[in-house]
Amino acid sequence: xxxxxxxxxxxxxxxxxxxxxxxxxxxxxxxxxxxxxxxxxxxxxxxxxxxxxxxxxxxxxxxxxxxxxxxxxxxxxxxxxxxxxxxxxxxxxxxxxxxxxxxxxxxxxxxxxxxxxxxxxxxxxxxxxxxxxxxxxxxx
Amino acid sequence: xxxxxxxxxxxxxxxxxxxxxxxxxxxxxxxxxxxxxxxxxxxxxxxxxxxxxxxxxxxxxxxxxxxxxxxxxxxxxxxxxxxxxxxxxxxxxxxxxxxxxxxxxxxxxxxxxxxxxxxxxxxxxxxxxxxxxxxxxxxxxxxxxxxxxxxxxxxxxxxxxxxxxxxxxxxxxxxxxxxxxxxxxxxxxxxxxxxxxxxxxxxxxxxxxxxxxxxxxxxxxxxxxxxxxxxxxxxxxxxxxxxxxxxxxxxxxxxxxxxxxxxxxxxxxxxxxxxxxxxxxxxxxxxxxxxxxxxxxxxxxxxxxxxxxxxxxxxxxxxxxxxxxxxxxxxxxxxxxxxxxxxxxxxxxxxxxxxxxxxxxxxxxxxxxxxxxxxxxxxxxxxxxxxxxxxxxxxxxxxxxxxxxxxxxxxxxxxxxxxxxxxxxxxxxx
Numbered sequence: 313x314x315x316x317x318x319x320x321x322x323x324x325x326x327x328x329x330x331x332x333x334x335x336x337x338x339x340x341x342x343x344x345x346x347x348x349x350x351x352x353x354x355x356x357x358x359x360x361x362x363x364x365x366x367x368x369x370x371x372x373x374x375x376x377x378x379x380x381x382x383x384x385x386x387x388x389x390x391x392x393x394x395x396x397x398x399x400x401x402x403x404x405x406x407x408x409x410x411x412x413x414x415x416x417x418x419x420x421x422x423x424x425x426x427x428x429x430x431x432x433x434x435x436x437x438x439x440x441x442x443x444x445x446x447x448x449x450x451x452x
Numbered sequence: 453x454x455x456x457x458x459x460x461x462x463x464x465x466x467x468x469x470x471x472x473x474x475x476x477x478x479x480x481x482x483x484x485x486x487x488x489x490x491x492x493x494x495x496x497x498x499x500x501x502x503x504x505x506x507x508x509x510x511x512x513x514x515x516x517x518x519x520x521x522x523x524x525x526x527x528x529x530x531x532x533x534x535x536x537x538x539x540x541x542x543x544x545x546x547x548x549x550x551x552x553x554x555x556x557x558x559x560x561x562x563x564x565x566x567x568x569x570x571x572x573x574x575x576x577x578x579x580x581x582x583x584x585x586x587x588x589x590x591x592x593x594x595x596x597x598x599x600x601x602x603x604x605x606x607x608x609x610x611x612x613x614x615x616x617x618x619x620x621x622x623x624x625x626x627x628x629x630x631x632x633x634x635x636x637x638x639x640x641x642x643x644x645x646x647x648x649x650x651x652x653x654x655x656x657x658x659x660x661x662x663x664x665x666x667x668x669x670x671x672x673x674x675x676x677x678x679x680x681x682x683x684x685x686x687x688x689x690x691x692x693x694x695x696x697x698x699x700x701x702x703x704x705x706x707x708x709x710x711x712x713x714x715x716x717x718x719x720x721x722x723x724x725x726x727x728x729x730x731x732x733x734x735x736x737x738x739x740x741x742x743x744x745x746x747x748x749x750x751x752x753x754x755x756x757x758x759x760x761x762x763x764x765x766x767x768x769x770x771x772x773x774x775x776x777x778x779x780x781x782x783x784x785x786x787x788x789x790x791x792x793x794x795x796x797x798x799x800x801x802x803x804x805x806x807x808x809x810x811x812x813x814x815x816x817x818x819x820x821x822x823x824x825x826x827x828x829x830x831x832x833x834x835x836x837x838x839x840x841x842x843x844x845x846x847x848x849x850x851x852x853x854x855x856x857x858x859x860x861x862x863x864x865x866x867x868x869x870x871x872x873x874x875x876x877x878x879x880x881x882x
Contacts, residue, residue, distance in 0.1 A: 361535040362581035364870060370881025383876065388581045399879060401472035406879040427882065441472075441583075 356446050362389035364442065366399060366406075373397070373408055376423035378447045384408070386442035397444040402430060403437060408444065453562065453590065453617060454597040454689075457540055457574060459533075459553035460585040460605065460612070463491035466532050467522050469583040470869045470877045478519040482507050485706050486523055486863060523862035531870040535582055543574055548689035556594060558689050567615035575613050590615035594687050595680035598637035599655060603627050628656040628681070638677050643670060655681065699737070701726040702796030708747070709792045712782075715744065717851035719782050720775045721843075722797040724850055727771040728837070730799055731830060736767035739801035740774060742781035747793035758785040759796075767803055770826040771833070774799070775849050 357363045366384045376397055378384070384399070392398050398411050400420055409420035409430065420430040420438075432438045459465055463481040468474045478496035480489050489502050489510065496502065496519055502510055507521075514521060533552045541547045544557035559567070571588035578586045589601025596616055604614035607630075616624055634644040636655050646669070652658050658666075659681035667675040676686040701722040709715050719742055730737055743759030760781040768774060778797065836845040843850070867875035 359581075361538045365873075365876050367876045367878045368881060369878050372881040378881075380881075384879075388583070401475075404473040404475065406472060406877070408879050408881055422881075437475075439472075 356385050356448075357387075358445070359387055359389040362442075363387050368408065368447075372422040372424045372427040373410075374424050376410060377449075378408065378423070378444075379449055383448040383450075384444045385446040385448065387445050388442040390443040390445070392440045392443050399441040399444060401437070401439045401441055406441065411440070453559035453567065453592055454594050455544070455557040455559060455571065455574070455588055455590045456550075456594070456597040456601045457555050457557065457578075457586050457588050458551075458601060459536065460587055461491055461493040461497075462533075462553035462584070463522075463524065463529055464493040464496070465584050466529050467520070467525070467866055468493070469532065470867075471520075474520050478514070478517060479522070480514060480519055481522050481524055482864065483524060484862075485704055487704075490524065521864050522866050523864040525862075525866050525868065527868040527871045528866065532582060532584065536578060536584060536586070539578055539581060540574065543570070546689050556597065556689055559590070566618075568613065568618050571613040571615055585612070587612040588614070590617060592617045592683045593680035593685045594689075595637050595677055596683065599628065599631060599635075599681070602635050603631060606631075625656050625659075628659055629654050631655040633658050636677060636681070638673065643674065646670070697802060698798055698800040699726045699729050699802070700796060700798045701729075702794065704794045705792070709795075710790070712786055712788070715786065715792060715795065716779060716782060716849065718795050719778050719797060720847065720849040721851065722795060723774050723778045724771050724843075724846060726797050726799050727769055727774050727830075728834060730769045730802070731805075731834060734805045735802045736769045736805050737774075737799035737802045738764050738767040739799070740764065740777050740781065741796075741798040741800070742778050742785070743796045743798075744782070744785060744792050745794050746790050750791075753791055754789070756787055756790045758787075760784045763801075767801075767805075769805060770830060772826070772847060775847060779849075 353360070364386045366386055368378055368382045368384060369380060371380055374380075378397070386399055390396075392411050394411060394413050396411050397408065398420075399406060399408055400411075401407075402420065407420070407430075409422060412419050412421045418432045420432060422429055430438075461479075464479040467479055467481065476495065478499070479493045480496050480502065481491040482488065483490045486507060488504055488506055490504070492502055496514075499510075499513065499517065499519075502514075511521075529552065536553070537547070537549050537555055540555045540557060544559055545561065546558040548556040548558075550556055559565075567590045571590050574588050575586055578584055587601050587605045589597045589599065589604050591597040591600045600614040600616035603616070604610045604612050607627075614627075616627065619627070631654060633639055633647050633653055633655055634641065636658060639647070639658075647653070647658065650661075650669075652661060658678060661678060663675045663678045666678050679686050703722070705718065709718065723740075739761065741759055741761045743757070745757035746753065746755050748755065748757075762777050762781050764773075764777060833845050837843065867877070869875060869877050
């Protein structure tokens, strides 16, 4: 195929961006040190396929650092260990509690003395839905 | 060795992920415009034949039985589907995403392996990490993997996992004997009738029929199926999805359209969606068709349907240009005095955007220069729509109001839990 090129001053000519566009003078001494930008996803989400965000409403976990309105990062690929903060379904409802063991028995513990702890018993429909890895609290 | 992994009642299962109160309850999902039932979980399927039935006929019964009813939430299903396919990809060297809820996995090179146990691991992982139930079928060919998946789901004691290749020949045959021939991958209803006429009603009978006879009567495609049932691989994974040869955007309106202005808006919006898909696969089209039709099921109102087609001078993926052409097509077929139910738009004669283009000799502006300008605009528009949601940035001809009166009905839509910050699931702390 034959392609004919004609000069045209009206058209912007896109060029690959070079690190330091200043032709004269010294190149920036920082040029060699440019790295990727920091990405919060990378910081907060270890397993993106199994990670979900959940909004909190209520005060029962304030002493664990979870405030009303916070966004929780929930990783469902993790196995819940003792002292993890977990999302659990108890009697067909979601809740957020700390998983603790007392005399070998699992409990869901609230982090606010005004709220009761829940013992997980055999006859109860309770499932650990996911492990809370971060709480995002926005100030404005 | 291949696996076929698919979601059980996928749409209904997706609805349940963020609704622990629905565990064990019947759930159905409706099609566009809340017309038909397109998905039902096991608890709803026991009510009888409800799949693909019009919803209004069953509404009362479903309500009485406490069924949760949802409009299709494609944002949610799409996101969970994407996550599921990503999780599955880790289990194999190669993966073919076969549909929204089905993946073929290629286990080539994995020998002396307990595939039954591996299948169970896959099932449990997807269940734990996404809350979605899946079935896993494993076989030495794709057709056997599909068959194993079918048996794994149908036979309760298998509990959704079957590595048919781990079984003896006799055990395999016994399973295939219980599988109707129309459940075999690639056997449609027409072939089923013809096969039944020959006395072939089960997968086992098809497996044991001479492949030469099948080729003579049905052609090579079904011959291949016979080979695959006998464990001779004829198909490998299709790893690169071919670009679409044509892009169709077609939907029924929630309310009949009777005025031209509304129809122009609807057509413009369908073209905009189709053009977006075109740009996503980095293509241009040179052929555009627009069709309109009245409701063929309402015998008592006057009927009309027609379509028009136009060939563009140069291939394009510019929404504005395509909408202009589409309007001219509509102009040619529009007739007043009818109640229109549906419009469709088709982009065809699709080529790669990079392919060389024959210039339009009579155009005011050299079209490669014009293309540069519109490409820049389209890039910005697509970027905005990806970030802000579909249709956030659009041409005025698509209509300005957010909700036009002809748009799809999705009254029972669940929140888009995983794709919109404002619709995240809420946990109430008590």
